[in-house]
Amino acid sequence: MLPDFQFYDTIIVTGSGGKDSLACLLYLFELGISKEKIEIWHHLIDGREGSCLMDWRCTEAYTRAIAEAFDVPIYYSWLEGGFEREMLRENTTKAPTWFETPDGLCRAGGTSPKLGTRLKFPQQGASLTVRWCSAYLKIDVCAIAINNQSRFSGRRTLVISGERAEESANRASYAEFEPDRTHANTRHVDRWRPVLHWRTEQVWNLIRRYRVSPHPAYRLGFGRVSCQFCIFGSDHQWATLWLIDPERVERLIAYEEQFGLTIHRSMSIRERIQRGTPYPLLNLLDIAAALDDRFIEPAIVPKGKWRLPAGANGETCGSP
Ligand code: SF4
Known part of the structure; x- marks a missing residue:
């Protein structure tokens, strides 16, 4: 069932740089929704304070290129200091959140005096209590970012996200449409998951039809794209990451050793690298594109040049 799009003042597509959120955006175009209502939101996992621990370097530039190609505004938001600061909390308060808006950069939160200590990676599990990175x-x-923007007060907003049931039993249990957690007496906010019941082929077919360049990580063979060093990464992914980006893998290994606790509870990153086999067909241009903080390719591939990336048939490990 489709929402009544006329009902909403703003439609926010939350994006990760991956294929499913991209398909959500393209689906809105298919449905003929006015671009004037649409905005893309992307949450920067590493923040913008200098940490570069977890995410693909190209993701911010890639998502901006997609937004520009379709002439849709994109707003970035992040927890100050990103993943690394949150992971290294030791008797410190939660950091503030930063978010871009049509009127400029804003800051909220980070005022609670409550002290907390993590000094460990998020745990692999469906519960957001332990998988704190997602939360x-x-x-x-x-x-x-929604709660602290007065432009949503007294208005109707539809938030769209790209979870798919095929990805995990946890996602299969999600509602396709429901009130968003930010819905309140003062603002109407709904959540829609338009691709929840889509198959992977449908997602790629839509991206092919619009000839959108997939995130470079798909060309390397990654089947799901969000954080480069996702805590749910497989042995083969760790072996691949070790081959293409060893310095950053070493930093994660150093944290495992510092914490005395590995990401995977029974195997260290070093052991996983040894067990895994790097993805085949890696080429230097694709590696360079994924590890570049620029995105210098056309976001829309010229006619006749679009190719299904290796990752379209790749492993599907990732956030549950
Ligand atoms: S992609 Fe993986 S590491 Fe990144 S926030 Fe999601 S679960 Fe955590």
Whole structure:
């Protein structure tokens, strides 16, 4: 069932740089929704304070290129200091959240005196209590950015996200349409997951039809794209990442050793690298594109040149 788009003043497509959120955006175009209502929101996992621990370097530039290609505004938001600061909390308060708006950069939160200590990676699990990266760096950031913008007060907003049932039993249990967690007496906010019941082929077919360049990580063979060093990464992914980006893998290994606790509870990153086999067909241009903080390719691939990336048939490990 489609929402009544006339009902909403603003439609926010939350994006990760991956194929599913891209398909959500393209689906709105298919449905003929006015671009004037649409905005893309992207949460920067590493923040903008200098940390560069977890995410693909190209993701911010890639998402901006997609937004520009379709002439849709994009707003970035993040927890100050990103993943690394949150992970290294030791008797410190939660950082403030920063979010771009049509009127400029805003800041909210970070005022609670409550002290907390993590000094460990998020745990692999469906519960957001232990998988704190999803909660603190994405879900809460989005909610804080909505709750603290008066432009949503007294208005109707539709938030769109790209979870798909095929990806996990947890996602299969999500509602396709429901009130968003930011819905309140003072503002109407709904959540729609338009691709929840889509198959992977449908997603790629839509991207092919619009000839959108997939995130470079798909060309390297990654089947799902969000954080480069996702805590749910497989042995083969760790072996691939070790091959293409060893310095950053070493930093994660150093944190495992410092914490005395590995990301995977029974195997260290070093052990996982040894167990895995790097993805085949890696080429230097694709590696360079994924690890570049610029995105210098056309966001829309010239006619006849679009190719299904290796990752379209790749492993599907990732956030549950
Ligand atoms: S992609 Fe992986 S590491 Fe990144 S926030 Fe989601 S679960 Fe955490």
